[in-house]
Amino acid sequence: MSDDRRPDTARELRSTVTDDGRVTLALRDCEVPPPGPDEVVVRIGAAPINPSDLGMLFAMADLTAAESTGSADAPAVSAPLSDRVLAAQKGRWNTAMPVGNEGGGTVVDAGSSETAQALLGKTVGFLSGNAYATYRTVNVASCLAMHDGTTAEQAAACFVNPLTALGMVETMTAEGHSALVHTVGASNLGRMLQRICIDDGVGLVNIVRRPDHVTELRAGGADHVVDSSADSFRDDLVDALRATGATIAFDAIGGGDLAGTVLSCMEQVASEGDTFSRYGSNVHKQVYIYGGLDRGPTTLRRDFGMNWSVGGWLLTPFLAKLGAEGTERLRRRVADEITTTFASRYGLDVTLEQAVDPDTVRRYARLATGDKALVTPHG
């Protein structure tokens, strides 16, 4: 079959939590429905494994115990869940859930509408929630058309990280802050955010977890990089907060005391020179948790006065609040700068078959910085 037209069937990954306490990621056949008027069919060239994909893929299973299951035609990987996790996942028990938030590829078939037809033959990125597949029929509203010459791999991660990074700067401004902190500075998203902040003249404090990441980010033009593994971390962070005036942070770690430490250091800077107040400074300090690389509990010592907030931050409600016009402005910037500001890099390519290999699973699920995986369904 030629690659440039819609097949009737494709291959896809699905993840199922069963009520016996296991999660199984399996490769199987699926239909490729003909496109409706506002739909296109994408031959998927690449789809990233973002941290936000892992929950649906493996439901917080114990992957040290992952093992091959399934058959030659339908290979699968399966792992056990704790009772607590199993109970929390009740809403998805025994349903084969689609996986893969976003991907990139070529439009090989298009519906009758003008907007759909305009995409025929183009490279697009798309946000669909089912991108780990060889072909998908998706709505044009979920696609972002790339300029000529952009590859599927370059387009693959054009939604989640780019719009999240832009969303952080937009949120910072909308909520009255003038500089920000990001707790995973060396991640793909962190590097995008650094490039945005340099272009837009916004102060950014990068927190990283390894000394070599400090060097790397500085080489990329970052002014403020602090290493949370250093003994001087707290002092370094206070200095960077003082230099930038950052009073809002975006945290992808979630667990542990990092969010509280950031608030505490912000409060230290905010109260410098103030007369003593039992309630702390009048400066509002905000941490948004947008990821959970550390699944443990968030611990807040509350040594940062009363003017603070910690909350969840999620892309979709942010875009809904921003509105259609604002979202389109961000999307255009992403398409224009996909090979520069919004470039991603990967440490690992995996085919759909490799994605269900237990050892490969253990590697890509570690989410180690620099070892990010890209699913290449036709790879």
Add this chain to the structure above:
Amino acid sequence: MSDDRRPDTARELRSTVTDDGRVTLALRDCEVPPPGPDEVVVRIGAAPINPSDLGMLFAMADLTAAESTGSADAPAVSAPLSDRVLAAQKGRWNTAMPVGNEGGGTVVDAGSSETAQALLGKTVGFLSGNAYATYRTVNVASCLAMHDGTTAEQAAACFVNPLTALGMVETMTAEGHSALVHTVGASNLGRMLQRICIDDGVGLVNIVRRPDHVTELRAGGADHVVDSSADSFRDDLVDALRATGATIAFDAIGGGDLAGTVLSCMEQVASEGDTFSRYGSNVHKQVYIYGGLDRGPTTLRRDFGMNWSVGGWLLTPFLAKLGAEGTERLRRRVADEITTTFASRYGLDVTLEQAVDPDTVRRYARLATGDKALVTPHG
């Protein structure tokens, strides 16, 4: 000296953190300045010891080691501070800080302005930050005039608890919630809040820490009282949240996992009947921490999706945001209902001298529900 005119000197309590790592609460003489045009002099009949007073009084000292110091003329109590606490209090080192957020008494002298003269002879409540004293000169804007027949004791707690309780309901409405949770239902503030909610037809979930408080609050008309010491706490809380639709909570405990448990139970109710979403429900869940009865860290397990926020809540910024007109509306209600809706009860009266007795300190600083202390400076 007659009681009904301004003396030149009075007696007052002051609290000093010294850089050798101790906090000392001492009784001493002070001046009573003649009132400016917009000021009045209050002979203080009573002043409550609120949880919010304790930080200034004892700076989180180890009160098991509290001991008498000072002299017969200037009795005092002193206790050691940990290094960590000492460092956090650097802003007040070696300064004798005034204590006592609010009090009630009789206006015995008044400045030349019409508003000041109108208060002469009246019983007022006042918010001053230095209420543990026999007399104080205060601005009329910090006073709330009581109706005839109201006693100083009844007026003493007319600011902090009443405006905080009203502020919770106002915040609930302003932020789009329709019912609320309060984590110290049996406190004076909790009982006020319950009476407000009955009068205003607002759903309230009271969390209490002892079975007898369930009985007591129910007798007072509360529909939803759950006991956090019961094995069925979580289920009871979920039932009460479902019955009321409460999605905002005000928490005076602060430490431990209560805030997280409330969010988790709210999320359980919010996602009932939803299809599975890896990010949880679309319902925004809010916990405001307005006190710190448990000084330990706040622990959030984040098993409540991404649509949540935990933050500090403080009366003064709330009133500033509400504006002058809104604040006056709340103040009028407090004055009108000070002996009913906003009545407080105390388990212990202490004179200024008794307030520096180590055993008495240990008792009132426990903040046990039903054992709240009232300072009676002329008692």
